[in-house]
Amino acid sequence: MWWPRPEPDPDDPPQDPDYSDGECDCLMAAAAPGQSPYFDGVKWADMDAENAMAICADLLLKDQDVDAEVVAAFGRALIKGGKLEMALEFSELAAMEGSGLAMNTLASLYNDGxxxxTEHETAFAWYMTAAETGLPMGMHNVAYGYENGKGIAPNIDKALYYYERAAFFGYEPSLLHLGVIYREDTHVARDMQRTVDYLKMAAPNGSADAAARLGYIYEIGENGYFKDIEQALDYHFQAARQNNVVALHNLGSLTYHGRDGxxxxxxxxxxFWGRAAKLGDVKSQRKFGRLLYETGDVEEALRFLRLAAEQGDDEAQKLIRQIEGG
Incomplete structure (x- = not known):
């Protein structure tokens, strides 16, 4: 039987969870961020689904007496690998044994349909149950439901409460989203200091989006926040190293115009613009193409301008006509 291990009391001394080597391997390959205090977890985009499925399946074939959170991690890998029926089966088993991640997985399956x-109310109920186990991802998804009225009546106060609960555990998507909420002046009054505070907590956890937003805020002194070009560059480069196209585009613009020193x-x-253009950023494709033309590389210039034009950039189309007509 798969038995869950309760979350430790933060006031208690650390205890060895006593996972087997096989359980550790499965969790390291497929556990979600915030799922366990003993593992960092793997971001969805970074998970190698085939490898994770193979590791976890090998364990479960050898040993049925494994932790529910390990079974839940296997279910997560199965979803990433497109094995939805198996994901449902294993997630139901792990959810019955108290795994918050498995409950969250079931919720996502009911949302996707x-x-x-498709039963958004059922999905929300599973998200709430996952949140009550202490899973930050579940808290974030409950908050999203309250913010957008998905499966539950909209309630921004409850949305903020659950986003903040998840953020307390360092859950990066909630930290980032709280920064966005306080920046946009829609649900709550704009508060740039709170925006920056939340984004600064998300950026060190690897959020390129948070770093890019901070770079822009410091670059232009957005909404009255003070300008600081050194901090702007630091955050732009942090995001650019993760191939964030916004940061790459902004670094290109700063360097092209020679602004602010x-x-x-x-x-x-x-x-900068070339890297962003190759990653598909429309504005960078147009500006990179124009710069290539100015430096004499007409063939490559037209290639990138056409890529931008194909994505609906009218300015790129005008440049193409000017170059080909000239």
Whole structure:
């Protein structure tokens, strides 16, 4: 039987969870961020589903007496790998044994409606149950439901409460989203200091989006927040190292115009806009194409301008006509 291990009391001394080597391998490959205090978890985009499924399946074939959270991690890997029916089966087993992650997985299946009927109310109920186990991901999803009225009546106060609960555990998506909420002046009054505080907590956890937003805030002094070009560059580069196209585009613009003491450097601009253009950023494709034309590389210029035009960029289309007509 798969038995859950309760979350430790933060006031108690750390205890060895006594996972087997196989359980550790499965959790390291497929556990979600915030699922366990003993593992960092793997972000969805970073999970190698085939590898995770193989590791966890090998364990479960050898040993049925494993922790419910390990079974839940296997269910998560199965979803990433597109094995939805198996994911449902294993997640139901782990949820019955108290796994918050498995409950969250079941909720996502009811939201998607691919192998079970779409039932947003049922999904929200599972998210709430996951949140009550202490799973930050569950708290975040409950907050999203309250914010957007998905499966429950909208309630921004309750949404903020659950986002803040998840943020307390360092859950990156909640930290980032709280920063966005306090920046946008829609649900709550704009508060740029709270925005920056939340984004600064998300950025060190690897959120390139948070770093890019901080870079922009410091670059322009957004909404009255003070400008600081050194901090702007630090955050832009932090995000750019993770291939964030917004940061790459903004670094290119700063370097192209030589603004705020940043030296003008065509080679650097080509590097920044070129990287963003190859990652699919429309504005960077247009600006990179135009710069290539200015430096004499007409063939490559047209290639990137056409990529931008195909995505609906009218300015790129005008440039193409000017170049081909000239």
């Amino acid at each position: 691919e192998i079970v009927p 940043v030296p003008q450097d065509t080679e650097a601009v080509l590097l």
